[in-house]
Amino acid sequence: FISALITVLKCTSANIVLPPTNNGQRASIQGGLLPGTFEADSVHFHWGSANSRGSEHLINGQRYDVEMHIVHKNARYATVAEASLRPDGLAALTVMFQAVPSLSSTHFGLNRILDRLPQVIRDQSSTMIAGQLTMNDLLGRIPTGRFYAYSGSMTMPECAESVSWIVFLDSVRLPRRQIAKFWDLLDERRLPLINNYRSLQAINGRPIFQRTLI
């Protein structure tokens, strides 16, 4: 991707609109349990606060500091709005971030995103992330063959009822000072935009599949 736009969405999250890749295509995923080919559309985050962790999924009972959602839409639909009305419309890649005390980080791609957060502190402000960003950068170079997959719903109110979730087993370790940049963002009332995660939902008998390819 080149020059992605990052914006603080009204009261909900920091959102990155993913542009087409260098060759004009959309980064896409397929296979596994996905009903079709899904194109990367946007990225947003859920976080806690200085005193709380903010992931939406728990893995083996553990909540993580930040959860990143890379939202994909089924290529058969023209827009995310249209796809969000369809049961096979959306897929979300999920990566957990874990805050660690170290000061340095080798996740240069993710750092380029997090370093922009101080420029979007006000509600609905936006800025550009210049330069190249690969999907591998975004994923923090975790092994992508190890994940949980299930069918569920989007966690933000305006989002869809049915989403194919892919939750990677491996988390990304980032310096706490980088994670802390999320806690400075403000909502429309200029109050801290913190703890923007949905409470844990019942499984309701839906199957969760685990895949571990290395």
Ligand SMILES: [Zn+2]
């Ligand atoms: Zn989300």
